[in-house]
Amino acid sequence: MWNNWKVLITDYVWPSIEPERQVLAEIGAELIVAETGDEEELLTLVPIADGILTCWKPVRKRVIDAAKNCQIIARYGIGLDNIDVGTATENGIIVTNVPTYCVDEVSDHAMALLLACARKIPRFNTAVKSGTWDQNIGPQMYRLRGKTLGIVGFGHIGKAIILKAKVFGLDVKVYSPRTSPELIKCHDAEKVSFQELLKTADFITIHAPLTTETQHMFSYDEFRVMKPTAFLINTARGGIVNTAALTVALQNGEIAGAGIDVLETEPPEVDEVLLTLDNVVITPHAAFISEESILELEMTAAMCVVQVLTGQLPESVVNPSVLKRPNLRAKSLLKKKT
């Protein structure tokens, strides 16, 4: 099993990669860590990589085509929008993610943004610290109990939100086109159309993946349909919301406010108008972070690489059709199947 494996890390956003180094050392794999993770650098590093670990840096067709020895691309995370999964599949490369490492953290974070918006915490905090002791700054506040929370996307995180929202007395409606109404009912919520969710929700929280279908699903028309007292919470992906349209909607009072963890451009431009608005609460794509979740993320993603390189099948293969392809790169997996 001692094969001088080389595993490329394109990028990571935690202080140390010691946990994954230790996991990979078990099979004698050497880590190569990209300095910038930009495409031109990755193109020079991938030809010798047997596996790739990637957080946010784009791993697109050119990089994947150049990764001639690569058997697995393991996403440090849930969303797959930075990886060209189609090209990986065509090239016989297994792609994995870590589907549940931060369900608690992101659902907590979405609720924290919702509460911060509803109770005007950042506004009051800024005002008090700058010498203004005034209960009446900013727009009116409304009781949460009895209001409606609309959830877009009913996967791991969307489901986890429900219990937390119910504690605050919120009624829950769900828009998730491929989820059955029965399943949603089992969770004490109601399946509705996208238009009904937009029209009736007091808070909308997004938990769908970024795909061609969801790109800009919140834009000018959608904000005009939402209630002027409603808040949009986005901890999923920035590209699901049209930033320019959100900015206009917030400036014109088409919606009351937004709590966001993700942006179309991360980090944002310094002159991003959205950041200057009082009715925006924002965090720097940090919803997934806790000591526990990051350790689980590092260990699980590295373990997926170890499994593929040693002929075992990880649980979280996101492109299972690759396993039937004659050009599957993980030959030791192929041998086990035959």
Ligand code: NAD
């Ligand atoms: P999941 O795959 O378990 O669930 C996604 C849900 O969205 C599924 O129910 C799916 O059917 C639904 N969906 C797909 N297309 C849809 C559409 N067009 N409209 C409405 N719903 C649709 O994913 P999850 O674990 O719940 O995570 C959701 C997203 O959160 C991820 O894709 C990821 O991009 C994002 N995320 C962000 C952070 C962060 O730190 N901010 C951390 C983890 C995940």
